[in-house]
Amino acid sequence: MSTYFLTTAIDYANGEPHVGHAYEKIGADAIARYRRLRGDDVHLLIGMDEHGQKVEQTASQQGVSAQALVDSLAATFCAMWSRLDISYDQFIRTTDQMHRDGVKALIERIFEHNPDDFYEKAYEGLYCVGCESFKQDAEIVDGKCVLHPTRTLERVQERNWFFRLSRYEDFLKRLLTKPSPFLQPESRRNEMLALLDRGLEDVSASRSRLQWGIPFPRPLSSGEVQTTYVWFDALPNYLTATGFPEGDWATRWPADLHVVGKDITRFHSIIWPAMLEAAQIPLPQRVWGHGFVLLGGERFSKSAGVRLDLDEAIGKYGANAFRYFLLREIPFDADGSFSWERFAERYNADLANAWGNLASRAISMVERYFDGIVPAGERTRVDEADVAGLVEYHGAMDGSRGFLLHEALKVVWQSVALGNEYVDRQSPWKLAKDPALRGELATTLASLMRQLARQAVCIAPFMPTKAAELWSQLGAPGTVGEQRFAALADLDATGWAVKKGEPLFPKERG
Numbered sequence: 235m236s237t238y239f240l241t242t243a244i245d246y247a248n249g250e251p252h253v254g255h256a257y258e259k260i261g262a263d264a265i266a267r268y269r270r271l272r273g274d275d276v277h278l279l280i281g282m283d284e285h286g287q288k289v290e291q292t293a294s295q296q297g298v299s300a301q302a303l304v305d306s307l308a309a310t311f312c313a314m315w316s317r318l319d320i321s322y323d324q325f326i327r328t329t330d331q332m333h334r335d336g337v338k339a340l341i342e343r344i345f346e347h348n349p350d351d352f353y354e355k356a357y358e359g360l361y362c363v364g365c366e367s368f369k370q371d372a373e374i375v376d377g378k379c380v381l382h383p384t385r386t387l388e389r390v391q392e393r394n395w396f397f398r399l400s401r402y403e404d405f406l407k408r409l410l411t412k413p414s415p416f417l418q419p420e421s422r423r424n425e426m427l428a429l430l431d432r433g434l435e436d437v438s439a440s441r442s443r444l445q446w447g448i449p450f451p452r453p454l455s456s457g458e459v460q461t462t463y464v465w466f467d468a469l470p471n472y473l474t475a476t477g478f479p480e481g482d483w484a485t486r487w488p489a490d491l492h493v494v495g496k497d498i499t500r501f502h503s504i505i506w507p508a509m510l511e512a513a514q515i516p517l518p519q520r521v522w523g524h525g526f527v528l529l530g531g532e533r534f535s536k537s538a539g540v541r542l543d544l545d546e547a548i549g550k551y552g553a554n555a556f557r558y559f560l561l562r563e564i565p566f567d568a569d570g571s572f573s574w575e576r577f578a579e580r581y582n583a584d585l586a587n588a589w590g591n592l593a594s595r596a597i598s599m600v601e602r603y604f605d606g607i608v609p610a611g612e613r614t615r616v617d618e619a620d621v622a623g624l625v626e627y628h629g630a631m632d633g634s635r636g637f638l639l640h641e642a643l644k645v646v647w648q649s650v651a652l653g654n655e656y657v658d659r660q661s662p663w664k665l666a667k668d669p670a671l672r673g674e675l676a677t678t679l680a681s682l683m684r685q686l687a688r689q690a691v692c693i694a695p696f697m698p699t700k701a702a703e704l705w706s707q708l709g710a711p712g713t714v715g716e717q718r719f720a721a722l723a724d725l726d727a728t729g730w731a732v733k734k735g736e737p738l739f740p741k742e743r744g
């Protein structure tokens with residue numbers, strides 16, 4: 235059995251989960267569930283980034299201790315991920331002792347293998363607490379960080395530990411140049427290569443005024459013990475989650491895939507591989523930099539009033555429809571907009587009318603014409619088209635063409651459209667009137683049941699609860715989660731006892 239270790243970004247513990255966080259976890263969860271259906275031994279890691287100035291500041295603004303703030307937010311995030319059916323195997327918190335020990339061990343390992351990679355330097359720069367990073371001139375417009383225009387940049391003058399990132403320029407160029415699959419999609423790779431062409435500056439690895447974090451393992455020559463810079467603390471979570479440096483960490487590491495947003499692709503495709511290389515630890519196989527969910531073309535921003543309430547969005551049509559909408563509407567390799575109108579359209583057209591209706595009428599007809607037992611029936615053009623479509627579905631899900639989750643859904647909905655067209659063309663209600671056409675009726679309904687079963691499996695990564703409901707209405711054996719893609723081409727539904735239940739997606743009233 236192949237193992238598949240995938241991770242998402244760990245979210246900052248400075249506010250409630252929002253739609254952007256949810257989009258990423260849902261996307262990664264769809265990939266994880268897809269891999270399980272292939273038979274892989276999957277490990278999905280998510281978690282929280284609990285240290286740093288941003289968290290420290292939020293706690294002090296709220297008049298609570300940083301620990302109390304992160305404890306309460308970790309509980310809030312976990313509850314949200316359960317509500318959204320995120321099948322995580324591990325939830326790491328950077329305040330965990332195991333993580334703290336692992337970060338220190340990683341930094342020590344860099345000192346051990348490449349002692350010149352850390353050095354002390356007095357530095358002056360503009361720090362964005364929103365990004366938790368120093369900003370270069372090109373990233374500042376009108377005195378503000380382009381990503382956080384409502385925050386004031388802090389002028390920081392400190393003597394810190396620095397990491398010699400510049401030494402890894404050639405290494406990173408090779409890593410990011412085709413045919414290396416390390417960073418995808420292509421747009422992100424090009425952005426990073428352009429950044430490398432402008433030249434890399436060394437980065438600060440410790441901070442002096444920050445209290446809330448992990449002590450940097452070695453004091454400055456002055457004897458001052460500083461705090462590990464929050465990205466040097468956060469990035470290693472993927473490694474420390476395996477238990478590094480203890481036990482059998484190397485059986486899980488390297489990760490197969492890091493799923494992160496485009497704003498932090500730089501940290502994952504430049505700083506993180508350089509840190510690992512410096513420590514002589516294998517690199518993750520791949521970084522996928524997804525785009526952003528926008529609202530009316532703009533980024534969410536509490537202060538700019540661009541808000542979308544996650545609870546309300548889930549409440550509207552339920553968690554599974556929300557998962558479907560986000561992954562269908564917002565391409566996983568680019569930005570896309572959330573809009574209530576599009577959400578309503580997709581719910582009604584794709585879910586209630588197309589898929590839900592296909593399932594409900596096909597199951598009803600098996601009940602009506604065959605006493606609820608799926609008849610035997612030859613394979614039809616519907617089976618052939620679906621099996622051909624599976625190749626495209628896998629290409630969009632397995633990473634070979636990138637993680638184009640929206641395209642995988644498009645392929646499944648082509649199958650749904652074909653199913654509805656097939657029902658209309660075959661008109662089983664007419665076939666049922668003529669006993670001589672009983673064989674044709676059986677062929678039609680058997681083919682539709684096989685199709686719905688295949689659809690349930692392909693949709694399960696996206697809408698696990700709805701796929702399971704359909705699976706049980708079909709009377710199919712076992713659970714949808716236990717199925718394997720490899721068996722889909724030969725799937726046979728003969729003899730299943732269907733039991734029609736509530737509509738999968740109730741129609742909106744009014």
Ligand code: MSP
Nearest residue numbers: 243244245246254255283468469494495496526527
């Ligand atoms: N704590 C860092 C990540 C450290 S990973 C070692 C961080 N946290 S975050 O809370 O700001 O963002 C978490 C993830 O959510 C990031 O991958 C980020 O790109 C993603 N998103 C935040 N807003 C988003 C949208 N509006 N749309 C899609 N994803 C977005 O960065």
